[in-house]
Structures are given as structure tokens and as C-alpha cells.
Amino acid sequence: MSTFRSKFAAWTAVAALGAASLFAAQTSAAGPSAGHHRHGRMGAFLSSYLNLTPAQQAQQKTIFQNARQSAMPIHQQLKQTRQSLRAAIQANSTAQIQQLAQTEGSQIGQLAAIRSTAMAQAYQILTPDQQQQMAKLQQARQARRAARQNPAGAPPAGAVN
Numbered sequence: 582m583s584t585f586r587s588k589f590a591a592w593t594a595v596a597a598l599g600a601a602s603l604f605a606a607q608t609s610a611a612g613p614s615a616g617h618h619r620h621g622r623m624g625a626f627l628s629s630y631l632n633l634t635p636a637q638q639a640q641q642k643t644i645f646q647n648a649r650q651s652a653m654p655i656h657q658q659l660k661q662t663r664q665s666l667r668a669a670i671q672a673n674s675t676a677q678i679q680q681l682a683q684t685e686g687s688q689i690g691q692l693a694a695i696r697s698t699a700m701a702q703a704y705q706i707l708t709p710d711q712q713q714q715m716a717k718l719q720q721a722r723q724a725r726r727a728a729r730q731n732p733a734g735a736p737p738a739g740a741v742n
Contacts, residue, residue: 631711640706648699652692659688 624645628638662685669677707715 631707631714633711637706641703644699644702644706648695652695655688655691655695659685659692662688 624641627633628641633641662681666678666681666685669681704712704715
């Protein structure tokens, strides 16, 4: 069971590290939020779990800092788009809702591309053994997701009783 918990915690760290480029861009005028510290701890856990060298850690830090910087202006645009979308909803402006929804989708896609590119770059600096460890973490995550979607004893979705 402890192996499962380790894998669960490690994959959570992988997901958080990948999402860091998106979510770490969420800065407020008051300063960094508590979530920024959480991503750092998870990144540290992943570094430890994969036994990253100091050079790999430095490379990954640079990769995700660059991704964060690239994502910041898009995130700010997305924030403004969402505010405008809320106003359009309240005004019942169907045409504006359609246009803003498309804009929002495009911005979300840009953020996903930045995050995915950073993850791909980070993956490339891993050794084959580390890549294998990462693959195991991903498989464990997929298994957990499948278990949540189909709890033991429940018929598969779409099954006829």
C-alpha cells in the first residue's frame, strides 16, 4: 500500500509541476498565493523521487520559469476575457458570448501548448531510467482515474443490467 501511496503522491507532484506554468502565472497585487509554495514542494518531491541531478534541477527550473513568463500575458488576457464573458452573460449578448467563448478557448489552448512544450522539454532531460519511473507514475495515475470512474462493483458506463 505504501508503494501505491508513493506513486500517487509522485504523480500528483508531476501533475502539479506541469500545471505550474499555468497556475503559477496567477499572481495577485497582494503577492504570491499559498499555491505557489505548494508547487515548489511538489517539484522538490518529484526531484527527489526521480533522483534528479543538480544540473537537471537547474534545467527544469529554467524551463518552467520560461514557460511561466510566456504564460503570464496570456493568463492576464484570459482573466480579462472571462470578466468580459461574465458581463456579456449578464447583458444576454449572445453574439458577444459566442465571440468571447471562442477567444477563451483559444487562450486556454495557448496555455496548454506552453505547458505541454515545457513538459516535453523537461522530459527530454530525464535519463531513460527516470523516464521509466515517470511512465510508471503516469500509469498509476491512469489506473486511479479509471478506478474513480468505475468503482468496484459498479457496472461500466453504458452497460445494460
